[in-house]
Amino acid sequence: MFGLWDSTGPRGGLGVKFARALISEIIGVNAVQGVKTSSRIDPLNIRVSSGILYRAKDGGWTLDEGAAATEKGKAIKLGKDGKPSEANHGNVTPSTSDGGFTIDYAEQTTVLSLPALRRLRFPARPGERSTPDGDLASRTYLAALGLLGATLAVEAGCDLRSRCLLRATNGVSWNLLGRPGDKEQVFELSRESAIDLYNEALAAVGAAGLPVETKELTLRPTDDLVSLVKKSMELAAAEGSGEDT
């Protein structure tokens, strides 16, 4: 539904490739850019000149230079220069910066392209030719899957990110487009109808003798990939602490 290109597989650029059939976008109308503020008031009101913090030998921090971890005979300051802020204490001077948008309303548009699905063919087995009935059943199944996915996504709500929660103010309606000038067929699809439609289409695929995976796919990494992930994490950790590996 979303298109793919297996460009990093054994066939390289000749790997399987097909364009997306489902496109969706949410836009904000009459957007006005906002300003955000950043600041912190320390409940303990610790001042920056209150002391120099050192890295403690057993972790954490200490004000006792004698109890601090050392490097080349000198006590190691916490962070860059031992300020209380390195231990998350102290106020942060208020500042403003661009951030956030105010909108009149948001609008979501979703397009499910049936011509894109019509380009796909579904043979029952590798090396065989597909049949018209099999293709029709498969494309119908994908269309039903796309409609189900879009319907459930709307139902799940649009909690896009922190402080960006959108609530739909009207129900979803679909327009089945023919030629311009022809009367468009408008229909609504409830959650239940979308699930029923999906199940019906899935049954038709089975009846057509086509293989379809209905169980959740579990991917197991190879040992090499596991090693690669470990190596990647070690590198990331080393870069984060500034150490060389």
Next chain:
Amino acid sequence: MFAIGVEFLMGRAMMSQQNRQDIEWPPHPDRVFMALVAAWGESGEDERGAAALRFLESLSPPAMRITEDVSVRTSFISYVPVNDGCSPISKKGKAETPMGALPIGRSRQPRFFPAFTLADPRFHLVWPNAELGEHRAALESVCEQVTYLGHSASPVRMWIDDAPDITANLFPVKENAKCRLRGFGPGRTDYLKRQFDEFVKSGFNPGLRPRPSLWVGYGPNPVQVEKIVEVEPYEPALLVFRVAEGRRLALESCGLVADAIRRTLMSRHGGTPPEWLSGHQPDNAPSQMARPLYLPLGFVGGEHADGHLLGVAIAIPTNDFSSADFQKLDSLLRNHGEPEDIAATGVGYLRLRWAGRNETCLELDDRPFNERALALRPQTWTAPSDCWTTVTPIVLPRFPRRRLTPVDVISDACVSAGYPRPEMVRLGYAPLLRGVPHARSFPSLARKPGMPPRLRMHAEIRFPRSVRGPVVIGAARNYGFGFCRPTPDSLEHTS
């Protein structure tokens, strides 16, 4: 009359120019045609569809009905995984930043996805004087198979429309073009099919992407011009290349630049280049045929003009130059993937080298005209005018004598070049446009030992009627000499 209608179903379009950063609007007719051929190719390549496409390509360039009310979305960089690598460890041995919930990362590169919203999401390609006849059903079927135009996130529906109320507002024109768009002509379907097959066979070599075959000027409804415009020796649709990087050049370098372009193209061609490229006949005699000219686009005329080169225009002769020659030239102008080039393979790009390590890079300028400097707009050099003034001096093809004045020589040179005999010629060594260098500051052209250098002079020429540019006169036209700018009615003087 019939039209092909296109509607952007998302209410916005994602189509970009070759630089992949700027939007493309108006849409190029060839983009629509290529979408049709792709739909035909992915739907079984039936013979009736092929016949319909070949019929469509045989028609003259369509008019267009488009909205000019366009709102461009703010462009920003997105860092996205790319197709040619998936390792979580970079080439420098560092861990790529993890993505989402996955514990491993992948290289991400900056990309633009330019998008724009149209007041009317529909546009039409219109053929007011043609009928589809037996091809209608097949072409309708192909149209219905088209899924997107531009990026795959820009879905469309396409249909055949013959409503009489479709009024075109953009027309193919030979003069006063507001923009040049990629068109399509006979042979395009077969070329695209062939190119696609080669592309797949080569493992998706980007150097085999389809090339434009036809550039068509588009403008408002053509208006009758009162003054008769002379038949031009060169097409007004100039191929404009702008200076992208490298050594800054001045107008005096016009010969050097033209020669460097010619040598670059000949190097790319290899083997035995055609006469229009080498400038020589098969027996090595100098060519007599009209050839493409490499014209210096200098910053002249303005208050702060200093004559430095902003780019180079390639002028295509109207005679002796077939569409096959143009396709060959277009192919040679494309970047061939030299390792040190910054441009992607397949885009118009020239790296000029001379005298050791000096080099200047030119790239094809396909931006909308209103985004370009004046000197990089073709109409600056081609707008019809009866008065023309030199930007590079005319190299007199003959030496003046007692009964052959310099004015006579230049008047004869105008006629030889394909322009009408002037009714007035004003000559001098001093420039007649601000920013243009003195005629004597241009280097002499090499001649056989013992022969004196040809005279180089600036001129203001008034023709008896309006002439459409480019106007290039005299000997050494192939080196950019004798290049003129239209200066209707008023002249700018350096004093």
